Amino acid sequence: MVKECRLPELGENIEKGTVTKVLIREGDVIAADQPILELETDKAILEVPAPAGGKVISIHVQEGQKVAVGELVAVVSDETKVEPSAAATPQKPIEETRPTSLIEEKTPRIQEQPSEKEAAPQPLRPAASAPTPAPPVIPPKVSRKGTGPVPAAPSVRRLAREIGVDINEVPGTGPGGRITEEDVKSYARQLNVDAAPIVAVSAAPSTKPVTVALPDFARWGEIEQVEMSGVRKRTAEAMSYAWTNVPHVTQFDKADITEIEKLRKSYGKQVEQAGGKLTLTAVLIKLLPAALKKFPRFNSSVDMANETLILKKYYHIGVAVDTDRGLLVPVIRDCDKKSLMQISVELSQVAERARSRKTTLEEMQGGTFTVTNLGGIGGSAFTPIVRFPEVAILGVSRASMEMVYRDGEFVPRLMVPLSLSYDHRVIDGADGARFLRWICEALEQPFLALLEN
Amino acid sequence: MSEPKKTQLAVIGAGPGGYAAAFHAADLGLKVTLIDLDANPGGVCLYRGCIPSKALLHCAKVLTDAREAKHWGIYFNEPTIDLFKMRASKDEVVAHMTGGLGQLVRARKIDFIRGRASFEESNTLRITKEEGGEEYLTCEHAILAAGSRPATLPQVLTESPRIMNSTAALQIESIPKTLLVVGGGYIGLELGSVYAALGSKVTVVELAPQLLPGADADLVEVLAKRMQSIFHEILLQTRMTTLEDDGEGVKVVLESTDGSKRIERFDKVLVSIGRKPNSSGLNLHATKVQVDEKGFVKVDEQRRTDDSFIFAIGDIVGEPMLAHKASHEGRVAAEVIAGGKAVFDPQAIPAVVFTDPELAWTGLTENQARKSGIPVEVAKFPWTASGRASTLHRTDGLTKILSEPGTGRILGVGIVGAGAGELIAQGTLAIEMGATAEDVQLTIHPHPTLSETVMETAELIFGHGTHVFKPTKK
Numbered sequence: 001m002v003k004e005c006r007l008p009e010l011g012e013n014i015e016k017g018t019v020t021k022v023l024i025r026e027g028d029v030i031a032a033d034q035p036i037l038e039l040e041t042d043k044a045i046l047e048v049p050a051p052a053g054g055k056v057i058s059i060h061v062q063e064g065q066k067v068a069v070g071e072l073v074a075v076v077s078d079e080t081k082v083e084p085s086a087a088a089t090p091q092k093p094i095e096e097t098r099p100t101s102l103i104e105e106k107t108p109r110i111q112e113q114p115s116e117k118e119a120a121p122q123p124l125r126p127a128a129s130a131p132t133p134a135p136p137v138i139p140p141k142v143s144r145k146g147t148g149p150v151p152a153a154p155s156v157r158r159l160a161r162e163i164g165v166d167i168n169e170v171p172g173t174g175p176g177g178r179i180t181e182e183d184v185k186s187y188a189r190q191l192n193v194d195a196a197p198i199v200a201v202s203a204a205p206s207t208k209p210v211t212v213a214l215p216d217f218a219r220w221g222e223i224e225q226v227e228m229s230g231v232r233k234r235t236a237e238a239m240s241y242a243w244t245n246v247p248h249v250t251q252f253d254k255a256d257i258t259e260i261e262k263l264r265k266s267y268g269k270q271v272e273q274a275g276g277k278l279t280l281t282a283v284l285i286k287l288l289p290a291a292l293k294k295f296p297r298f299n300s301s302v303d304m305a306n307e308t309l310i311l312k313k314y315y316h317i318g319v320a321v322d323t324d325r326g327l328l329v330p331v332i333r334d335c336d337k338k339s340l341m342q343i344s345v346e347l348s349q350v351a352e353r354a355r356s357r358k359t360t361l362e363e364m365q366g367g368t369f370t371v372t373n374l375g376g377i378g379g380s381a382f383t384p385i386v387r388f389p390e391v392a393i394l395g396v397s398r399a400s401m402e403m404v405y406r407d408g409e410f411v412p413r414l415m416v417p418l419s420l421s422y423d424h425r426v427i428d429g430a431d432g433a434r435f436l437r438w439i440c441e442a443l444e445q446p447f448l449a450l451l452e453n
Numbered sequence: 454m455s456e457p458k459k460t461q462l463a464v465i466g467a468g469p470g471g472y473a474a475a476f477h478a479a480d481l482g483l484k485v486t487l488i489d490l491d492a493n494p495g496g497v498c499l500y501r502g503c504i505p506s507k508a509l510l511h512c513a514k515v516l517t518d519a520r521e522a523k524h525w526g527i528y529f530n531e532p533t534i535d536l537f538k539m540r541a542s543k544d545e546v547v548a549h550m551t552g553g554l555g556q557l558v559r560a561r562k563i564d565f566i567r568g569r570a571s572f573e574e575s576n577t578l579r580i581t582k583e584e585g586g587e588e589y590l591t592c593e594h595a596i597l598a599a600g601s602r603p604a605t606l607p608q609v610l611t612e613s614p615r616i617m618n619s620t621a622a623l624q625i626e627s628i629p630k631t632l633l634v635v636g637g638g639y640i641g642l643e644l645g646s647v648y649a650a651l652g653s654k655v656t657v658v659e660l661a662p663q664l665l666p667g668a669d670a671d672l673v674e675v676l677a678k679r680m681q682s683i684f685h686e687i688l689l690q691t692r693m694t695t696l697e698d699d700g701e702g703v704k705v706v707l708e709s710t711d712g713s714k715r716i717e718r719f720d721k722v723l724v725s726i727g728r729k730p731n732s733s734g735l736n737l738h739a740t741k742v743q744v745d746e747k748g749f750v751k752v753d754e755q756r757r758t759d760d761s762f763i764f765a766i767g768d769i770v771g772e773p774m775l776a777h778k779a780s781h782e783g784r785v786a787a788e789v790i791a792g793g794k795a796v797f798d799p800q801a802i803p804a805v806v807f808t809d810p811e812l813a814w815t816g817l818t819e820n821q822a823r824k825s826g827i828p829v830e831v832a833k834f835p836w837t838a839s840g841r842a843s844t845l846h847r848t849d850g851l852t853k854i855l856s857e858p859g860t861g862r863i864l865g866v867g868i869v870g871a872g873a874g875e876l877i878a879q880g881t882l883a884i885e886m887g888a889t890a891e892d893v894q895l896t897i898h899p900h901p902t903l904s905e906t907v908m909e910t911a912e913l914i915f916g917h918g919t920h921v922f923k924p925t926k927k
Binding site: 149150151152153154157158161162172174175176177178179213215216219 | 792794796798800801857860862884885886887889891892
């Protein structure tokens, strides 16, 4: 079957680019996601991955040429022998409706009856129109014929061994399925992506991150081996995944909480009587839904497989709780519908439940945004890791009295440092700054936030 | 018991496996002790195997070439053979090579102990020294590289100078008028060739239906033709049932599988029926090392035994019992012990029979492919079409390539002919690199050489060799 590779969406606001290098040649056998072009855009030089694998029949761009998203780049075939003429289809004008799938399948239009979609073998990547949770992209499994030894040079086999890759699993792109050094490296990169949890499941990603063998530390001194707890393992997996796959940006700002601190103290007793504790975290949780409504992308998830953003219309805020088992993040639901009093009480309850190991898995799922407050311990700033599939997290450090220059003089104010990390695929820097500033101003003038809501 | 000496790595046996392991480990910074019975490293390969036999085979080749020179109109008188000088020259080669290794041991500051080692426990060795006395050695790791010895026949009850194993045969004490070689494997054929060239009437008995059991029949066929002309007789599917030194010679009973019997007397008999691993003298019971029913030490792909401190390499871990396999394993084990991630994962181990013509193969053989049901495409190039073979008056050769159908990937190479042992190297490289027949076909080979036959065989896979015409099937 012949497939057209068109220039895929490469990022927001990237409509076209100039080809700086063509990385494939006609006749090459390429794997899906293998880089095929180097493209210079307004933002950067990008490697363009192949939307589908197969034998390259024809290439329709050349170096120096401008190419727009959706334009034909190359034609590949997953069959061994294809008449060259079959592939030489005239280039379609870009104005034509952009293909929903990046892979357009050319099947002979002889039989109309059995639906073409069913008759055609599945493309290597799921079509973009697929509904509901898209499966993660799986690297093509090796389809080597025969059961003989692996077609890889000794140096390549050694490389695989040293970086912890099973050479038998690496798809070879060379003649006769030979595995090159680059094949091993790109497979290793793919393994990281492959370790992704399915988008729809929020709590614990199930797949393990790539592990690398460690030296024998006992050679240099005494050691003790402690088994990782379940919480630790899940945290390690989730954090590795997020750190590897979410392009993080962290921004810092400071909020003047002198006034809110006075209010907090004067109403603290009342909340305490209700069984809660009026903390800065509670105040933030109360304010956050307003911020998330104003900046809806901060309350979203990104579905790269289907190239869509999922904007959530509910505001469930996760709160990082330090327990003796490790970090737990119970979720307070529908914070936009709860009073500060309710939130304060609930926050005390979930924290207590987490510390006494009563939190259920369900109570930790479904969060849309997370707050992590290390202020009780100290520190002036930190870079929290986004809890995938959420796209942003707000870190709070210890508040302190600072001399602030205001109305022509230095005045002592209680300032709290805030650190906002977010997924740069979804949120741009300016929006990050605006969001964080909004939070700061809301803390400084809570009444404004109420006005806007 | 004196205070034991301490070392990081003890290597038991200094053959090509043991010394390669010791040298590599020392180069990687380990403190190494190497233990062997001989004065210098070298083992069977240098002292009693590969090297001395090749020196004698060289003598045989000179004799054969001189005799065959008449084809070109060159006539020599019958040669005079000075066995004493021949032995001395051969021993000089051995002394030179082993002495060189001894220097390398000292240069690397390896502690070389001449003696026999056995285990007291996993980390402690008792060494019975050649010079007398005992010493104890504790080691963090050990590598078993004790090698193998010639297998013996149960029929051989008494020691007789007329009944030789390969070690004795290499001493060429005399040139017997008649020699019986029991076993048509590579040792029997190589040493039989030497004695035949020196003038012995050689008879070979082999139980299997072909010489070199296991090797591909088409390759063996080319060799057998030549062997028939240099040997007095080759008796296949024949068993030697009894042998007895009756004072005048060795009386043997040869029994064919069809039931016929004959009794003959030979001046000497060479028993070359294979080799056995030297695993029994090491007191491995004191360790967790496991040994299979044939006496081979069980190892994983890193050559680690069931006792995680102890590794084993070479003949003692199993077939193929070849020096180059042992050396490679030795380096793997040394690297693993030094903290590396090496594994023994060759795609091809070349095997060479140094007869005339030589016979060599690497990777998959046709026999193995058939047995394992691996589909292969086979291309063969007969040396009658090779210019270089013709100039040597040695067109008795065949090069063949086994490739994977569809991809053309080279899975095995077999060569019989003059210099096949040198030619096989490119086959092994091709297999290790995952080369396809197309790669070999498109690689320019020098003309006129025998190496061209490999390129021409690859061309044949595509149906159009330059020097072989194959009408296209259709």
